[in-house]
Amino acid sequence: MITPDEVVTPMTREWQKMREKFHQSPTLAALVLVAWQMGLWLARAFVEYELNQRAQQAEQWGHCPECGAKLQSKGFVKCRMLTLVGWVEWKRRVGRCPHRCGGSQAVPFDAELGIAPYQQTSVELMRLGCMLAVFLPFGLAVHLLEQLSGIGISDGALWQ
Numbered sequence: 001m002i003t004p005d006e007v008v009t010p011m012t013r014e015w016q017k018m019r020e021k022f023h024q025s026p027t028l029a030a031l032v033l034v035a036w037q038m039g040l041w042l043a044r045a046f047v048e049y050e051l052n053q054r055a056q057q058a059e060q061w062g063h064c065p066e067c068g069a070k071l072q073s074k075g076f077v078k079c080r081m082l083t084l085v086g087w088v089e090w091k092r093r094v095g096r097c098p099h100r101c102g103g104s105q106a107v108p109f110d111a112e113l114g115i116a117p118y119q120q121t122s123v124e125l126m127r128l129g130c131m132l133a134v135f136l137p138f139g140l141a142v143h144l145l146e147q148l149s150g151i152g153i154s155d156g157a158l159w160q
């Protein structure tokens with residue numbers, strides 16, 4: 001996990017490669033595009049750090065909708081989602097009925113964040129993709145989305 005100090009002055013291999021690419025950029029356009037990528041990298045690091053910090057807070061487990069038993073923590077489970085700043089990963093607590101009743105698994109932090117079960121794409125990325133697709137042909141919308149966010153998806157993914 002990245003600490004706040006590392007976010008401000010990252011020492012990862014990926015960051016160092018971007019820094020080198022930035023310093024070697026010969027044109028203004030190249031400088032701006034690399035700086036944009038660096039900004040997205042920092043944004044992703046900040047989001048991941050904040051999500052991991054918030055996920056550490058204690059959960060108040062509810063009761064099983066089937067049998068009424070109090071849900072128990074299964075520990076931390078990794079979550080990965082494609083967002084406007086790239087793939088974001090964090091760990092959050094997952095709970096389940098001690099009797100393993102069907103449909104009893106609960107992830108309160110996901111509910112707090114407005115994430116639906118099995119959701120793999122963030123709402124802001126879906127909104128941007130939809131807005132681009134409304135005004136542009138799918139191929140062009142995909143190209144523009146990649147230019148803006150660095151995220152490459154297919155025409156079919158945008159259609160869905």
